[in-house]
Amino acid sequence: MVKTITIPEIKVMAELITNMKHKRVGILGGTFNPPHLGHLIIAEQVKSQLNLDEVMFIPDYQPPHIDKKTAISAEKRLKMVKLSTMDEPGFKVSDIELRRKGVSYTIDTIKELKLKNPEVDYYFIIGGDMVEYLPKWHRIEELIKLVKFVGVGRPGYRKESKYPIMWVDVPMTDISSTLVRRNVKQGCSIKYLVTPEVENYIHEEGLYRE
Template sequence: MKTSLQVLTESNIQTNRNKRKQVGILGGTFSPPHIGHLVMADQVYHQLGLDCVYFMPDFVPPHVDKKEAIASEHRVEMVKRAIQGQPHFALELNEIERGGKSYTVDTMKELMRQHPDTDYYFIIGGDMVHYLPKWYKIDELIQLVQFVGVGRPHYTKESPYPVLWVDSPEIDVSSTLLRERIATQCPVRYLIPDAVLAYIQEKGLYQA
């Protein structure tokens, strides 16, 4: 006959086995990472009660509309500096280490193989929600992850795909805008974390 302590212990073990880790993924080129990325990740982390959010720089952007990016080592270092001191943020280097075009569907298959006890929430801005029909193997990808949408100015919250929307301040800033401002010597302080801006200036990135 089992004692009450044995029953309780077995119950706790079963509960722990059934508990799956809830992880957010914020992918992108991060050229450079900015306040908008940090606010998105933080809002989703808190509102969905996630265990953590991983920032995942791509190696070669896979978008149909070509995006230019500086060397991956610079982007990785900038992300490191952007999230330093934030215990609920971390860096995921799967796409950097794999190389080639960074197709999200391939990445998520690999992450799920490595971490079968984890549920993934893929965080995207409203502009990327609008872009979803162009994503590589999107019909397969939506079976692997839960997309989480964060509103962006000038984009509607509509999609033919299942998107979980999070209410967040809409910050009208983009990496493209920041690169242009840096190239023309316009101030970008407070739009980019100080540690990231110091690295950009040290390495002379995005100069005209």
């Protein structure tokens, strides 16, 4: 006896097939001035816990913050991100914001990525300290319809937001780009704060000494 498949069943099957084809990609954006092991820990934990296919690192060209950060050239920051991630096949690097130049608004990046890769589901990773600033993000109401936000828990910050956030707990470290730059300027070691490749590059290029 041949079973008749109903219209609702066909729709469910079509949706399942579509979802099976969707690639799940995390996005970790930032100035990466320089990239450090804390960035890699976050990316690996989010990728593992959410079962993502990969995590894409996207250095910004000009962060849309009021307190502009003094950063080295975009080319050198991009080079260090590539050096940091070169040994992990699940980590990718994109220069999409550096090529676009101007202020690096997340909405512009996501719309460009979705246009080129409509079959990909994107998960934008932010620290717990950034969650409270989401209402101030450029075109946030439009952005939350295009991407899933993943919040990384941090001590002292509540896991609360009026926006849908997927929370992931990761091992907390006090490593920061500010710490790395300060250590270099003061002639202190940055071993175990950044990858050996980035450490060598910083010393070879004479970065952050002034």
